Amino acid sequence: MLKIPLFLLFTISMVSTLAFAEPTIKVQTSDDEIKALESIWVTGKITDVSQYKPVKLRVIEPNGAIVFAPQVVIDDNGEFRKLLNPPIPSFDAGKYIVTASHDDTKAVAQTQFTVIFQEIPRNPTAQPHEPAGIVEKESNITRGISMLAEAENGSDIIKIKGNTSYRDTDITLVVKSPAGNLITIDQVTPGTQGDFEIEIKTGGSMWKEDGMYSITANQGASSEYNESIKVEIKDGVVIPEFGVVALLVLAISIISIIIVSAKSKLAIPSNINSRIHQNNHV
Helix, strand or coil, X not given: CCCCCHHHHHHHHHHHHHHCCXXXXXXXXXXXXXXXXXXXXXXXXXXXCCCCCCEEEEEECCCCCEEECCEECCCCCCEXXXXXXCCCCCCCCEEEEEEEEECCEEEEEEEEEEXXXXXXXXXXXXXCCCCCCCCCCCCCCCCCEEEEEECCCCCCEEEEEEEECCCXXXXXEEEECCCCCEEEEEEECCCCCCEXXXXXXXXXXXXXXXXXXXXXXXXXXXXXXXXXXXXXXXXXXECCCHHHHHHHHHXXXXXXXXXXXXXXXXXXHHHHHHHHHHHHHC
């Protein structure tokens, strides 16, 4: 009978256990209760997953809608964190549920926090409140947002690209019509380098006005970081900037005038030669 040493069996068992270890994921918030204009940190840790894949956070507000859905990078220790600033104009009062998931596991971690009603000041000047005990790594960097819009002539898609130095909170994009009416609101999460990109679809009854539409990016509890750009819309689609088209039309017009003028000048000598030939014949 084959005898296998006990320590060898124990080693094989340990290797098998480690090889097939199930991923674990935990999530928590920095506070159990906050005011409607305050921010809150969501932190957690995940093990035995691909670190190049982000953790997916979902923040569900009291009415059951998803108010935030950022994807958060995992550091070398398997930890992740995300600062949630209140959406515009503030958090709604009630209980919020936070879930954390990952593509490499079916496990879903969950926590919750409560928001207390807070009256919104008419002229808000408060800076985003960051919970005590967590210091943002890049607090000395000058804050700001830069962005631009890209679109083809006649397209119903506007691509917004930009960068922000305030990377730990989502950017809220607000689109308004030439008359100042609210058209749409969207959110985008900056990448690890602060870059962000989002597409806005035009057309439909909300885009019936012709003219310059404003697109404003807001960050912070009181939208203290913001940037605006304008895009011209006609019949629900993007129209090109004046410069390129105007120069093209002008160039075509000048070429046409030159051609017509040249033909006229060439015709004059032909008529004169014909009359001279007739006179000589007489």
